[in-house]
Amino acid sequence: SFFTTEEQSVDNASFPLTNTGAVSGMSVDTATGIVTLENAGTYVVDYGVYPASSATASDYVALFLNGAEVPGTARGLENNTMINASAIITVPAATSTLNIQIVTDNAVTFLDDDGINGYLTIVQIA
Secondary structure (H helix, E strand, O other): OEEEOOOEEEOOEEOOOOEEOOOOOEEEEOOOOEEEEOOOEEEEEEEEEOEEEOOOOOOEEEEEEOOEEOOOOOEEOOOOOOEEEEEEEEEOOOOEEEEEEEEOOOOEEEOOOOOOOEEEEEEEOO
């Protein structure tokens, strides 16, 4: 599991995840939030972000696998609301990458004064 509690501004980019919980079989680049998965297989992925300001109706969050949006994972952003979802995804090859992508035309600020601004939990099930 990976998460961040720091205020961030993200403009059409991967959501940075600066902290790591329990991890096995994967690693994260804390500057970009891009996770490298060591194994091919099937994974359950839980993710969420907390936009504090500047989100508009066309802005959304989605999972990206190897740089491409995972179908069915897009969720619209709403200010001052934790936007979260779950997905079961198939990872075709070892050393694939997975990340939370913020898709927007303008920078969105993420900040929850009471806790986590974003998280990504990944569990391999097959």
